[in-house]
Amino acid sequence: MTASSDYFPRAEKAHEKHEEEPDPREQLMFDPLPRGQMNAMVMESMYTTSWKFWVVVGILAFLVATCFFYAWGYMIANGLGVAGVMRPSFWGIFLVNTVFWIGISHAGTFISAILRVFKAEFRRPFTRAAELMTTFGLIQAGASIFMHLGRVWLSYWLFPIPNQRTIWPNFHSPLMWDLLAITTYVLGSTMYLFLPLIPDLAMARDRSTGWRKIFYRTLALGFRGTEGEWRHLTTAMNIFAFAIIPVMFSVHTIVSWDFAMAMRPGWSSTVFGPYFVLGALHSGMGAVAGVLFIMRSTMKNMTYFIRKEHFDSLGKLMMIVSFAYAYFFFNDYIVQWYGGDKWTDALLHWLEHGPMSWMFYQMVTFNIVIPFLFLWNKKVRTTPWALALIGLLINVGMYWERYLIIPVTLTINRMPFTWRLYSPRIEIFLTIGTFSLFILMYMIASRLIPLIPVWEVQEGQMTHSLRKVGSTMVHTKTELE
């Protein structure tokens, strides 16, 4: 021990800490590449396709053909008798899937709109991946709603279009609100996916030949990157980013009203709106972690774009969302228990001790306990596979949560004579079908459109810089507006 360390302990410590600090150039924003090279890297990631990719695509296409289209056609031809719905669980897995996929779709809007509005820099490389999840997830949700209908060939009766029957749809029905909210969300999120895509499509157009050139030229709408075009595009993106946030919150609130407005024990709960929104974000964040892990480990050049700091920030976000989710979860169940209604008591007893109680406890473990235990740890957060695994478990937990809310809660009603447990039949195949269709669409999209918003990354790298002040490196960021 030298004397100096006794007199200046803080200085000593500060010096030690400085040595442990990672090099800021490990972060994407401080590790810029020339624009041409980065564009080429993104193009390469689209073009490079191994035979394994096509094997997976083939398997998924087979699953989509059999489990989605054939199974749905079989169900349309034979009626819902081939599904598992019955009295009292008139709603089954189809609506579980709907709620689940709408939940998945929330992550895209959250990451790309809310984080864009609040200028969170870590969002930059994966906004596109999250937005694609929104659009493709909503397609699955919409398909699941139509699978659920008894006479799907008459589903156009649900839409408020002029008709010879002179009957307008019933706007008192929560299903009608649901339909309008989801339609609005599909349209809004698709446009919001498309707008930030235009500069990247123009980039791809300038670097491709053949049918791809025609494809990108058509979609890029003649974008050349002039000052005026950028100004219009930024304005449009700003408008959509702000406008889609209330739509996102309202859509899952309205989905929850399908349940909260009904007179069922366990359903008529006023906290369902925020509870469902937080649940949606919870599963969505988990799904984004999974998608980022798969992108990083399978696609070319992705280790440059998706780095540890992104998983770290995403992990923090997942932890905060799981706290908020836990608050609403306990709020919902404890308030219902405290209400003391005998039917609700029967329902809670059924959830805790009934044949589906394993699902209840798994839900609590996966959604609350595991994020609470592991996401504190920076090492876990910065390990991509660990975060992806937690994300997967959260999604399993959230699927169980929706399963418990719909068919299992429906088991208990005010007529004990009809209590009976639901068991899925063809729904299992159709669920596999929707999952396969989602992954298949995502995989094909990854070959067709740049999954990394290159212009956004480049914009971020332009605004970030490292300056040397004395012997320390100082991070600086220039405001764009």
Next chain:
Amino acid sequence: MENTLIPVDLNEMGAKGAIADDATGKWGMAIDQDLCTGCQACVAACSMENNVPFVLEDDAGYGRSLHWIRIERFWEGEFPDVKMTPFQPMLCQQCGSAPCEPVCPVFASVHSPAQQINLQVYNRCVGTRYCANNCPYQVRQFNYRDYALEPINANDDNGKLVYPLHNQFNPDVTVRRRGVMEKCTFCLQRIHKAEETARTQNEELGDVEFTTACAQACPTNAIVFGLIDDPNSLVSQINAANENKAYKQLAELNTNPRITYLKEG
């Protein structure tokens, strides 16, 4: 008697507030649980009258039986001292403020202003099954398959399927196809016939002799159907005489049921 067509704004009919009738209603029922023997004659009669199809064993065992009326029985107490509670026939309560009506997105579940009962418009139903979920009495039935066309109900006649049971269909009632909801209508076709009789014979509606299929078949007259807004009708007199025994199913939900149950004792 009001028998003319009432111009109805369909967009208002589903509104819960707009159709909340007065507490009495028009047609109603009294079910005496002391008299019910649980013989299920009402279930059979209802199925015959309303073309309710036969559901096969597998589906019925899984909770898909199509019965517009069912006899519920319950037990009280633990095993050695089990006491059976009286039979409880359960059918659509024809709520004045019905939970099934506002939730239908296509106005398939509507309130009839003339008869003041809940109706299901079969060919308008797309099968969202929301009404069935929202029915606290669980009396709405869904057609999971084309049960009337199940091959097991048919005879093979030189390669062609012949359905002998189709010969006993009631021509006054629709045969429902798969994918639609159905439920008790208080034998609406009989009510319509009675209304026509009253109009042509210049009688009061209360004087026309008719009743629903379940009440007609009941051997102990446990089910009595009639006009509950008419104090002289049999059902009103039964209700008035048994005020201390009368109760409504799930009255705490304020659905305004038209059926009065008379409990045992």
